[in-house]
Amino acid sequence: MIRFLARRLIFALLLVVTVSSGALFLTRLAPGDVTSNLGAFARPEEVARMRARFDLDRSAAAQWGGWALRAIRFDFGDSFLYNRPVGGLIQRAAGNTAVLAVAALSLATLLGIPLGIISGSRRGFAPALIRGASLVCLSIPPLLTSLLLVFVASRTGWLPAGGMTSVSAVDAGWPSWVLDVARHLPLPAVALALPIAATFERLQAQSMTETIHQPFVIAALARGVTWDRAVIGHAWRASLRSMCAIYGLAIGALLSGSFVVEYVTAWPGLGRLMFEALRARDIYLVAGCAAMGGVFLAIGSVTADLLLFAADPRVREGQTT
Amino acid sequence: MKDAGRALLVVIVLVAIAAPWLAPNPPDRQFNDFFYAPPTAVHVFEGGLQAPYFYPLRIVSRLERRFEEVRDRPIRIEWFGRGHLLGVDPSESAPLLLLGADSYGRDIFSRLLFGARASLGLAALATLAAMIFGAAIGGIAGYAGGAIDELLSRLSDFVLVLPATYVVLALRAVMPLVLPARTVFVLLAGIFALVGWPVVARGVRGIIASEREREYIAAGRAAGASPMRLLAKHLMPAAHGYLATQATLLLPAFILAEATLSYVGLGFPDTVPTWGTMLHDASNVAMLGEAPWMLAPAAAIFLVVLAVNLLVQGSGRSPVQLEP
Numbered sequence: 001m002i003r004f005l006a007r008r009l010i011f012a013l014l015l016v017v018t019v020s021s022g023a024l025f026l027t028r029l030a031p032g033d034v035t036s037n038l039g040a041f042a043r044p045e046e047v048a049r050m051r052a053r054f055d056l057d058r059s060a061a062a063q064w065g066g067w068a069l070r071a072i073r074f075d076f077g078d079s080f081l082y083n084r085p086v087g088g089l090i091q092r093a094a095g096n097t098a099v100l101a102v103a104a105l106s107l108a109t110l111l112g113i114p115l116g117i118i119s120g121s122r123r124g125f126a127p128a129l130i131r132g133a134s135l136v137c138l139s140i141p142p143l144l145t146s147l148l149l150v151f152v153a154s155r156t157g158w159l160p161a162g163g164m165t166s167v168s169a170v171d172a173g174w175p176s177w178v179l180d181v182a183r184h185l186p187l188p189a190v191a192l193a194l195p196i197a198a199t200f201e202r203l204q205a206q207s208m209t210e211t212i213h214q215p216f217v218i219a220a221l222a223r224g225v226t227w228d229r230a231v232i233g234h235a236w237r238a239s240l241r242s243m244c245a246i247y248g249l250a251i252g253a254l255l256s257g258s259f260v261v262e263y264v265t266a267w268p269g270l271g272r273l274m275f276e277a278l279r280a281r282d283i284y285l286v287a288g289c290a291a292m293g294g295v296f297l298a299i300g301s302v303t304a305d306l307l308l309f310a311a312d313p314r315v316r317e318g319q320t321t
Numbered sequence: 322m323k324d325a326g327r328a329l330l331v332v333i334v335l336v337a338i339a340a341p342w343l344a345p346n347p348p349d350r351q352f353n354d355f356f357y358a359p360p361t362a363v364h365v366f367e368g369g370l371q372a373p374y375f376y377p378l379r380i381v382s383r384l385e386r387r388f389e390e391v392r393d394r395p396i397r398i399e400w401f402g403r404g405h406l407l408g409v410d411p412s413e414s415a416p417l418l419l420l421g422a423d424s425y426g427r428d429i430f431s432r433l434l435f436g437a438r439a440s441l442g443l444a445a446l447a448t449l450a451a452m453i454f455g456a457a458i459g460g461i462a463g464y465a466g467g468a469i470d471e472l473l474s475r476l477s478d479f480v481l482v483l484p485a486t487y488v489v490l491a492l493r494a495v496m497p498l499v500l501p502a503r504t505v506f507v508l509l510a511g512i513f514a515l516v517g518w519p520v521v522a523r524g525v526r527g528i529i530a531s532e533r534e535r536e537y538i539a540a541g542r543a544a545g546a547s548p549m550r551l552l553a554k555h556l557m558p559a560a561h562g563y564l565a566t567q568a569t570l571l572l573p574a575f576i577l578a579e580a581t582l583s584y585v586g587l588g589f590p591d592t593v594p595t596w597g598t599m600l601h602d603a604s605n606v607a608m609l610g611e612a613p614w615m616l617a618p619a620a621a622i623f624l625v626v627l628a629v630n631l632l633v634q635g636s637g638r639s640p641v642q643l644e645p
Contacts (some may be wrong), residue, residue, distance in 0.1 A: 015482065023491060030495030135634065139627035141577050143584065145492055146620045147603070154610035256486035274487070275585065278494035297482060
C-alpha cells in the first residue's frame with residue numbers, strides 16, 4: 001500500500017508541476033501580455049518597468065526557471081490585476097471554491113446514493129419516478145441549472161441571486177458573516193450538485209442491480225437475512241468499489257462545473273479568478289490558479305484511492321490494483 | 322425510450338437544416354421599440370375556429386418596458402408566404418415574435434432556429450474531428466502495443482485527468498479575443514477535438530488490443546495484409562458500436578462547451594446567433610427575472626442533452642460521462 005500511495009503522490013506532484021508550467025508557457029506564448037492593460041498611452045519606461053516586474057523581458061525558459069525556484073518556497077509572484085502577491089489571492093479563492101465543492105459533493109452524495117440504492121434494488125412507482133427525475137437532472141448541466149436557479153431566485157427573492165456575501169454583512173462580525181455566506185451557498189451548491197447527484201444515482205442503481213443478483217447476496221437471503229439488510233449490508237458494500245472510482249472522476253466534474261456556476265452566480269472562487277487572470281494575461285496569477293487546480297485534482301484522486309482501500313478488502317490485500 | 326430519443330434528435334436536426342424556411346424573421350433584424358418584448362400571443366379562436374392571428378404589441382412605457390396589445394387591429398398570420406412557413410406582411414406594424422425579443426429587439430425564435438445550425442454544426446464538426454483523431458491514435462496504440470502504446474496511453478490519460486472546461490477555456494483565452502466568426506468556428510472545433518479525442522482513443526485502444534489477438538487478424542497477416550490495411554479494414558469495424566455511442570455522448574458535450582464559452586464572452590461574436598451567444602444575452606440577472614423567454618436556448622440545449630440521454634440509456638449503456 002505504501003508503494004502504491006507513493007506512486008500516486010509522485011503522479012500528483014507531476015500533475016501540479018505540469019499543469020502550472022503549461023499554464024505559464026501558454027500565457028507567455030499568447031499574443032499580447034500584461035502590459036496591454038496599461039492602455040495605449042502608457043509611457044515606454046512604464047511599460048518596460050512592468051515587463052521587468054513580470055520577467056517578460058527575459059526568455060520564457062528563464063522566466064519559468066525563476067518562477068519555479070520561487071514557487072518551491074511558496075512565493076508565486078505578484079498579480080497585476082490585484083497588485084498583490086498571488087499566494088494570498090489563490091488561498092482565498094481556493095477556500096471559496098472548496099466550500100462550494102464540498103457542499104455540492106455532500107449534497108450530491110446524500111441525494112444520489114440513497115436514491116440509487118432504492119431505485120436499484122426495488123421495482124414499482126417510486127423507483128421509476130427517481131429514474132425519470134435523474135434522467136431530467138442529467139440533462140441539465142450546471143450552466144443551465146445555475147441560470148435557472150438564478151432566474152427563480154431573482155423572481156421569488158427566496159434566496160440571494162448571486163455573490164457570496166452581502167455588502168452589509170461584511171463588517172458585522174463573523175457570526176453574521178457565516179450566516180450570510182450560508183444564505184448565499186445553497187443556490188450555487190444545488191446548481192452544481194444536481195447533475196452530479198443524478199450521475200451518482202444512475203451509477204449506484206446500475207451497480208446495485210448488478211450486485212444484487214450475485215450469488216453471495218442470494219446466499220445471504222437464503223440464510224434468512226432480511227431484504228433490507230441484504231441490500232445495505234451485503235450488496236451495497238460490494239457495489240462501493242465502482243462508486244469510489246467515480247468519486248475520483250467527480251472531482252474533475254466538480255472543478256469544471258464550478259467554473260460555470262461561479263461565473264453565473266458571481267461566487268468569488270478559483271474559476272472566476274482564473275478566468276479574469278487569463279483574459280488579462282496576468283501570467284503569475286494564471287500559473288498559480290492552475291497549480292491550485294492541479295492540487296485539487298490530486299487531492300481528489302488520492303482521496304478516491306484511499307476510499308477504495310477503505311471500502312474494498314480485495315484491494316487492501318493487494319489482489320487487484 | 323430509445324426511439325423517443327432518436328426521434329427527438331432527428332427533429333432537432335431537421336429543424337436546424339430547415340431554419341431559413343421555418344424562421345418567420347431574419348435572425349439579425351432589429352425591431353426598434355421591441356426590446357425585451359414578450360412572446361406574441363397567437364389566437365386561433367374567436368367565436369369559432371379561425372385562421373391564426375395576433376394583436377400587435379405597442380410599447381406603453383419605455384422605462385418599465387411595458388407593452389400592450391392593440392385590440393382593434395388584428396394581424397393575420399400568412400402560411401407559406403414569401404418563402405417562409407409562416408410570417409406576416411412586412412408592412413404591418415408589429416412582427417411575429419413567437420418567443421419574444423432579446424435586448425436588441427431581435428426575434429428569439431428565429432435566432433434559436435438559426436442558432437441551432439451554428440451550435441449543432443460546430444458540435445458535429447468537432448465530434449467528427451475528435452472521432453477520427455481518437456480512433457487513429459487509439460487504433461495505433463492498440464495495434465502497435467509496447468512503448469508506443471505506453472506513450473500514447475499515458476498521454477491520453479493525462480488529458481483525461483484535466484477538467485475539460487478549464488483546458489478549453491485556457492486554450493481559447495490565449496488566442497486573440499476578437500476574431501471573425503468563421504475563424505472562431507474552426508478554432509473552437511479544433512480545441513474541442515483536442516480535448517475530446519482521449520475518451521475515444523482509450524476505448525478504441527482497448528477494443529483493438531483485444532481484437533488483434535483473434536484468428537482472423539493472424540490469417541490476414543499471413544495473407545500479407547499490411548498493418549494499415551488490417552487496422553483500417555479489419556480491426557476498426559469492431560469498434561463501430563463504441564464509436565457510435567461516443568459520438569452521441571460527445572455531441573451534447575460540445576454543444577454545451579460552445580454555450581459556456583460564448584456565455585463568458587470567449588466564443589462567437591454577439592452578432593452571430595448561436596445558443597451560447599443567446600444565453601450570453603440572458604446573463605443580465607436583473608432583466609432575466611422580467612424576461613424569462615431569454616432562457617429559450619437553455620431549453621433547446623436541455624432537449625438535445627435529454628434526447629441523447631434517452632438514446633444512450635435506452636440502449637442499456639450507462640452514461641459515465643461526468644463532464645460537461
